[in-house]
Amino acid sequence: MTDTPKFTSLKVQDPHTKNRNAAEKRFRSYGIIALAIGGLFLAALTFTILKSGLPAFTQYVMKLDVTLSQEQFDDAESQLLKTAVYRDIFVDNFAAQLDAQGVDVAYDAAALERMLGKVGGDIRAHYRENPNDIGVPTTFQLQLSSRVEGYFRGRVTRDTLVDSRFLEKADLDVVDVLRDAGLMTGRFNWAFLTGTDSGVDNPGGAGIGASVIGSFFMMLVVLFLSLPIGVAASIYLEEFAPKNRFTDLVEVNISNLAAVPSIVFGILGLSVFIQFMHLPQSAPLVGGLVLTLMTLPTIIISTRASLKSVPPSIRDAALGIGASKMQSVFHHVLPLAMPGILTGTIIGLAQALGETAPLLLIGMVGFVAREFPDGVAAGFLDPNSAMPAQIYTWAARADVGFYEKAWGGIIVLLVFLLLMNAIAIFLRKKFERRW
Amino acid sequence: MTDYKISAKDVQVYYGDNHAIKDVNVDIEDKTVTAFIGPSGCGKSTFLRCLNRMNDTIDICRVQGDILLDGEDIYDPAVDPVQLRAKVGMVFQKPNPFPKSIYDNVAYGPKIHGLARTKAELDEIVEKSLRKAALWTEAKDRLHSPGTGLSGGQQQRLCIARAIATSPEVLLMDEPCSALDPIATAQVEELIDELRQSYSVVIVTHSMQQAARVSQKTAFFHLGNLVEFGETDKIFTNPEDPRTESYISGRIG
Ligand SMILES: Nc1ncnc2c1ncn2[C@@H]1O[C@H](COP(=O)(O)OP(=O)(O)O)[C@@H](O)[C@H]1O
Ligand SMILES: [Mg+2]
Numbered sequence: 001m002t003d004t005p006k007f008t009s010l011k012v013q014d015p016h017t018k019n020r021n022a023a024e025k026r027f028r029s030y031g032i033i034a035l036a037i038g039g040l041f042l043a044a045l046t047f048t049i050l051k052s053g054l055p056a057f058t059q060y061v062m063k064l065d066v067t068l069s070q071e072q073f074d075d076a077e078s079q080l081l082k083t084a085v086y087r088d089i090f091v092d093n094f095a096a097q098l099d100a101q102g103v104d105v106a107y108d109a110a111a112l113e114r115m116l117g118k119v120g121g122d123i124r125a126h127y128r129e130n131p132n133d134i135g136v137p138t139t140f141q142l143q144l145s146s147r148v149e150g151y152f153r154g155r156v157t158r159d160t161l162v163d164s165r166f167l168e169k170a171d172l173d174v175v176d177v178l179r180d181a182g183l184m185t186g187r188f189n190w191a192f193l194t195g196t197d198s199g200v201d202n203p204g205g206a207g208i209g210a211s212v213i214g215s216f217f218m219m220l221v222v223l224f225l226s227l228p229i230g231v232a233a234s235i236y237l238e239e240f241a242p243k244n245r246f247t248d249l250v251e252v253n254i255s256n257l258a259a260v261p262s263i264v265f266g267i268l269g270l271s272v273f274i275q276f277m278h279l280p281q282s283a284p285l286v287g288g289l290v291l292t293l294m295t296l297p298t299i300i301i302s303t304r305a306s307l308k309s310v311p312p313s314i315r316d317a318a319l320g321i322g323a324s325k326m327q328s329v330f331h332h333v334l335p336l337a338m339p340g341i342l343t344g345t346i347i348g349l350a351q352a353l354g355e356t357a358p359l360l361l362i363g364m365v366g367f368v369a370r371e372f373p374d375g376v377a378a379g380f381l382d383p384n385s386a387m388p389a390q391i392y393t394w395a396a397r398a399d400v401g402f403y404e405k406a407w408g409g410i411i412v413l414l415v416f417l418l419l420m421n422a423i424a425i426f427l428r429k430k431f432e433r434r435w
Numbered sequence: 436m437t438d439y440k441i442s443a444k445d446v447q448v449y450y451g452d453n454h455a456i457k458d459v460n461v462d463i464e465d466k467t468v469t470a471f472i473g474p475s476g477c478g479k480s481t482f483l484r485c486l487n488r489m490n491d492t493i494d495i496c497r498v499q500g501d502i503l504l505d506g507e508d509i510y511d512p513a514v515d516p517v518q519l520r521a522k523v524g525m526v527f528q529k530p531n532p533f534p535k536s537i538y539d540n541v542a543y544g545p546k547i548h549g550l551a552r553t554k555a556e557l558d559e560i561v562e563k564s565l566r567k568a569a570l571w572t573e574a575k576d577r578l579h580s581p582g583t584g585l586s587g588g589q590q591q592r593l594c595i596a597r598a599i600a601t602s603p604e605v606l607l608m609d610e611p612c613s614a615l616d617p618i619a620t621a622q623v624e625e626l627i628d629e630l631r632q633s634y635s636v637v638i639v640t641h642s643m644q645q646a647a648r649v650s651q652k653t654a655f656f657h658l659g660n661l662v663e664f665g666e667t668d669k670i671f672t673n674p675e676d677p678r679t680e681s682y683i684s685g686r687i688g
Contacts, residue, residue, distance in 0.1 A: 243494050313531035317594070319492065321544040321601050322521030331543070332533055 049410055056408020059189035059204065060152045061141040062116060062178065066093045066123065073127060073134050083120030090119050097183070105177040114167050115148050115175065143204050144184065146401045148175055152186065155400060192408060197369045197390060203401025206394065208409050210369035214284050214384035215353060215416075217373075221288020221380070222295055222352050227345050229292075230299030237300075238307040239329050258297035265294045266358025274362060282363035282383035290362060291352040298351065302344025306337040339428040346424035350417050356388040366393020387413045439503075440465040440605060440635040441486060446500035448481050448490070455481045459500075459661045461654055463605075468627060468636045470646035470667065473656035474682065479639045480528075482656070483607050486637065487523035488516040504605070521548055524603035528610040530590035532582035532597070537574050540582045540593055541565060544601035560600055568596035569626050588619025595626065599634075606630060608638040612645065624649050643683055647671050655679045 008014070013021070068089060076085040091109050098105065112119065119142055127134055147167040150156035161169055178184045195207020241247045269290035273279045279286050310333045318328035334341075359365075369385035385393070387409060395406040441463040448456035456478045463469050471479040481490070488509060490496040502509050509519050521544075532540050541561045544550075551557035561578070565571040570592040574585075582593050591611055598606060608627070612620040627649050630636055640646050646653050647667060654664040655676075663670060663679045674680045 311531075313527065313529060314533065315492075316489070316525075316527060317531040317533060317597075318543075319489065319517075320487070320520060320525035320527065321598060322517055322519075322524075323543075323547055324517045327547055331547075336534065 049407060049414070052404060053407030053411040055153055055404045056192055057189050058186045059191065060144045060149045060184060060186050062144060062184050064094060064097060064140050064142065064183065065137050066090060066140055067137045068127060068134055070134055076124070083118065083124055086123045087120030090123055101181055103177060103181045105174055107174045111171050111174060114171055115145055116142050117145050141187070146204055146399065149204055149401070151175060193412070196371055197366055197385070200397055200399065203399050203405055206402065206405050208387065208390055208412055210372050211366065211385040211387050211390035212412065213372060213379065214364065214369060215386040217284035217379040218288040218291060218386055219349060219353060221285060222291045222349060225288070225292040226295045226299050226348065230296050231303055231341060234300045234303035234307060235329060238304050239333070240325065254297050254300050258301055262294055262355050263357040263361065265290050266361030268293065269358060269362050280381055280383070282368045283381050284384050285380040286362050287359050287364050287386060290358045291355060294355065294358065295348040295352045298348040299345050302347070303337070303341045306340025306344065307333060309340065310336045339431045342427045342431065343424050346420050350420045353416060353420070354388055354413065356392050359386055359389045360392070364389050366390040439463060440505065442503045444501045446482070446485060446498065446502060448478070448485060449497045451495045455659050457659045461661060461664055463635060463637060464652070465635045466631055467652060468631050468638060468650040469652040469654065470650035471637065471639045471654050471656060472643060472646050475641065477656040478659045479656050480609050483609055483637060483639050486605070486607055487520050487525055489525065491516055521601050522603055523605040523607060524598035524601060526594050526598050526606065526608040526611050528613055530587060530594050530614065532590050532593050534581065534583055536579045537582045537593060538578040541596050541600045544597060548601055550601065564596040564600040567599055567629065568592045569622060570596055588615045588622060591615060591619070591623060592626065599630070603634065605635045605637065608636065610639050610641060613641065655682065657682070
């Protein structure tokens with residue numbers, strides 16, 4: 001009954017094809033929309049972080065040349081109220097400089113103190129530490145008080161400022177004049193990168209340097225414990241262990257451990273390492289141990305996955321010419337799995353670097369990072385904080401000045417994370433077999 | 436009895452509950468090519484892998500019975516399978532060169548077995564093996580380029596060179612030509628004929644023509660049983676068992 005097939009032109013799409021093409025087009029546009037939304041979020045996030053965090057990298061200072069003679073120094077040191085003497089010396093120099101520049105503005109010593117804090121102490125400290133500067137003109141860059149800094153950043157305005165012992169509206173006129181005269185300027189805030197945490201009332205002096213060092217020592221512990229332990233465990237489980245109930249159980253538990261909230265590891269660290277083993281509190285060593293526990297499952301899972309992805313024919317080839325199991329693993333399987341193992345390890349480390357909760361439990365809170373460790377042993381054992389814990393501490397403080405420090409800290413943390421990812425990509429490219 | 440290179444007695448192989456090899460008795464001579472033929476899934480590879488204990492790597496696999504190499508039971512607890520495999524080399528169905536240079540592929544076996552004391556000795560072994568595997572002329576100018584960059588047929592000859600570099604006494608080959616084109620197949624077959632001068636070769640093949648061309652002895656497997664074993668000429672011209680006859684005439688398989 002069926003007659004010869006009717007001629008259909010390929011230039012006309014049949015309804016079936018049309019539907020299929022429409023579906024494909026729809027799916028593609030979903031994909032593009034999803035990507036665009038993701039990109040938008042990323043852009044917004046980057047913008048917010050940079051906008052809120054970049055101010056932390058500038059610092060507002062007053063530049064002033066001061067000359068202190070030996071007699072003045074000796075005289076001041078013999079007084080009872082030493083810093084007051086230094087303050088007066090400072091005020092004299094300040095007045096002289098204003099005269100020299102032809103700047104005319106009304107101020108008093110109390111106003112200077114409101115703008116600059118206790119300058120007498122700063123100056124005394126400088127000359128006591130650098131006796132060679134006595135007698136020669138020295139340029140001081142004195143940090144402005146947090147409210148004046150707020151005025152520079154636009155956080156404090158004449159409308160919002162309420163006169164107080166910290167700052168008065170009239171002071172802002174002085175600030176304006178000094179700024180126009182070039183005496184008050186902004187500069188790159190090295191102290192933020194190289195400094196330590198400051199007191200709760202001094203956001204300007206807070207730096208993240210000490211907690212970067214804390215994080216660094218922690219990462220050393222994590223790397224040197226979790227990489228060998230994780231890789232050895234994975235090789236054993238993947239290549240040598242008999243497949244039975246027990247190894248199945250181990251496997252399930254490792255997967256579960258990877259999903260355990262980090263704070264649980266923190267409590268474990270607190271009770272085992274500190275309360276039971278009496279390791280020092282707040283020490284990067286303990287933080288590293290806790291983070292090692294947390295990172296191990298990640299490393300084991302990714303290492304096993306990369307060992308699994310090595311074709312079995314390579315193992316057969318090695319065994320077939322009389323290589324032992326261990327030779328086949330170390331000569332052939334491991335080199336092929338290396339890029340995956342390293343990537344997994346660095347991702348695990350990056351995760352550990354950003355972890356906060358367990359560190360708070362073992363006492364590595366931000367305010368502990370008050371000084372740099374001297375020496376490697378102290379780096380591991382002396383109380384310190386770590387970047388994310390420091391950021392958390394800053395964010396929790398009342399003074400708004402700490403708010404931008406927290407954001408600035410996030411930028412530093414992100415830079416380190418990007419760096420680690422770049423290293424991961426580099427290693428993967430380097431170890432990847434090109435054949 | 437020690438005239439035979441390998442003799443297998445009452446060999447049973449189980450994969451879990453699957454009885455894959457049943458009561459196989461076979462004697463393999465030295466300097467002879469023995470072919471295993473049979474329909475797919477009948478246990479040829481399984482039995483071949485018993486001969487160098489490659490089945491040890493499969494957890495669920497159990498082997499019973501005796502397999503003697505030069506009169507010694509290779510499943511004796513005192514035997515180290517690694518040492519055994521240096522004597523009984525293997526070439527696999529899919530060419531599987533290491534992702535290393537041609538030179539390193541061939542040199543790996545001699546290196547781990549300490550067969551060469553100096554670099555010159557190693558060079559010599561590599562050259563000899565590549566020559567025997569008929570790959571020398573093609574490979575001598577690119578010894579340090581990756582072995583995986585060779586064509587399929589060349590890769591398989593590289594694997595053969597790698598296997599003979601450790602100077603085995605027996606060479607097991609599991610369908611070594613199944614991934615090769617006719618020209619490469621012809622080259623490998625020629626090579627097998629050469630290898631017979633020095634080794635006992637056992638080859639699994641699904642091609643009856645190939646078995647007829649290269650082997651002197653043929654074993655026909657069916658559903659885990661060794662149905663018939665004898666001179667290749669006889670098996671192909673005058674088989675005793677009806678199952679053999681129907682297989683070689685193309686009725687089963
Ligand atoms: N690794 C293995 N695990 C479980 N069963 C296997 C395995 N290898 C082979 N078998 C089984 O053993 C039997 C024989 O297989 P095989 O020796 O590969 O046959 P052939 O090589 O003749 O095609 C088949 O039933 C197959 O399913
Ligand atoms: Mg097979």
